[in-house]
Amino acid sequence: MHAPAPRQAFVRPPAQTPFTDVTVGALFGPNDRSDVFRVSSPKASMPTSLPVEAINPLLLVMSKHKIWRDGALVGWQDATIHVMSHAVHYGSSVFEGIRCYSTPDGPAIFRLPEHMRRFQDSCRIYRMPMRHSIEDLSAACSEVVAENELDACYLRPVAIRTGEEMGVLPNKAPVETFVIPWVWGRYLGHEALEEGVDVCVSSWRRPAPDTIPMLAKAGGNYLNSQLSKMEARASGFVEGIMLDTLGNVAEGSGENLFIVRDGVVYTPTIGSSILNGITRDSVMRIARDLGYTVLEQVVPRELLYISDEAFFTGTAAELTPIRSVDKIEVGPGKPGPVTLAIQKVYMGIATGKMPDRYGWLTRVESRVTA
Numbered sequence: 001m002h003a004p005a006p007r008q009a010f011v012r013p014p015a016q017t018p019f020t021d022v023t024v025g026a027l028f029g030p031n032d033r034s035d036v037f038r039v040s041s042p043k044a045s046m047p048t049s050l051p052v053e054a055i056n057p058l059l060l061v062m063s064k065h066k067i068w069r070d071g072a073l074v075g076w077q078d079a080t081i082h083v084m085s086h087a088v089h090y091g092s093s094v095f096e097g098i099r100c101y102s103t104p105d106g107p108a109i110f111r112l113p114e115h116m117r118r119f120q121d122s123c124r125i126y127r128m129p130m131r132h133s134i135e136d137l138s139a140a141c142s143e144v145v146a147e148n149e150l151d152a153c154y155l156r157p158v159a160i161r162t163g164e165e166m167g168v169l170p171n172k173a174p175v176e177t178f179v180i181p182w183v184w185g186r187y188l189g190h191e192a193l194e195e196g197v198d199v200c201v202s203s204w205r206r207p208a209p210d211t212i213p214m215l216a217k218a219g220g221n222y223l224n225s226q227l228s229k230m231e232a233r234a235s236g237f238v239e240g241i242m243l244d245t246l247g248n249v250a251e252g253s254g255e256n257l258f259i260v261r262d263g264v265v266y267t268p269t270i271g272s273s274i275l276n277g278i279t280r281d282s283v284m285r286i287a288r289d290l291g292y293t294v295l296e297q298v299v300p301r302e303l304l305y306i307s308d309e310a311f312f313t314g315t316a317a318e319l320t321p322i323r324s325v326d327k328i329e330v331g332p333g334k335p336g337p338v339t340l341a342i343q344k345v346y347m348g349i350a351t352g353k354m355p356d357r358y359g360w361l362t363r364v365e366s367r368v369t370a
């Protein structure tokens with residue numbers, strides 16, 4: 001018999017706690033402690049007691065930041081939506097995740113126009129009227145970085161069907177757009193980029209192509225991702241690799257996947273129910289320019305076990321080596337030479353340590369004083 005877990009100490013936060021106003025959409029990601037940290041509007045009759053260890057210290061900083069809301073910068077506390085919002089009930093939101101890197105020339109946003117284009121594509125797939133152009137949305141991202149005096153940060157544009165109507169048909173629900181600044185470190189763990197991560201194949205599959213469109217980065221897709229991620233974590237793995245409906249490799253819950261065998265780089269096609277990752281695209285270009293053959297093709301599951309190298313790519317995960325799959329070591333169980341060569345160039349360009357030879361960085365006029 002296990003001894004019962006000690007009771008958590010609860011503290012009542014000060015009346016004007018900066019945490020109480022954090023709203024839906026602002027807390028996606030591994031820094032999200034909403035499993036233990038209940039956030040609520042002060043107007044609502046929600047609990048005000050918080051487990052002491054549950055407070056995300058980053059929120060102390062974050063809640064001072066301004067959020068772009070359909071053309072204006074508003075206080076963190078004012079970026080709210082109504083509980084009747086269509087997205088809350090039916091998952092109708094689309095979003096992006098973008099990194100702004102600290103470079104010797106100040107903050108620079110990585111592949112901003114490409115992210116904004118995908119944002120617009122997601123809206124289009126879901127017939128969601130987006131009233132801001134790619135240029136305006138890109139300017140909004142730069143404004144969020146500059147006005148909040150940020151350097152390295154993560155940006156979360158999100159378009160949400162809001163309104164106060166019941167019913168699945170979303171046509172009458174307004175679309176509200178936000179750009180939220182966030183501080184995000186290593187997505188898959190502190191040493192993930194250097195050491196690699198241990199992952200498993202998930203029992204949850206990516207949806208069939210005629211069910212949910214995976215090329216749209218929609219909030220609802222991440223229900224599937226959550227199931228996979230929670231299952232992986234519950235089994236002691238950092239991440240789960242989902243297969244597509246045919247049983248071939250698709251992707252991680254928030255990352256694309258590459259494997260290397262005999263010096264050839266393989267990645268699943270966009271027909272394998274994956275998100276068309278912008279990091280994936282960057283990595284393919286870098287790998288080809290480094291002289292590697294890159295093949296977008298069907299990747300059978302067993303190729304994971306006999307690959308020399310494997311890695312995840314994603315804005316949050318950057319380029320994270322995979323050390324083992326289902327407890328089978330990938331190659332010698334440490335990041336391989338091809339992975340490291342591509343990672344070096346990717347991180348080098350993103351952080352401004354190597355020339356931006358692809359024109360991937362959008363510099364932001366820094367307000368940070370050195």
Ligand SMILES: Cc1ncc(COP(=O)(O)O)c(C=O)c1O
Pocket residue numbers: 097225251252253254255256274275276277278279280313314315316
């Ligand atoms: C499901 C999924 N696949 C892949 C990726 C990687 O995409 P990107 O490189 O554009 O961030 C992400 C991250 O956004 C994702 O959520």
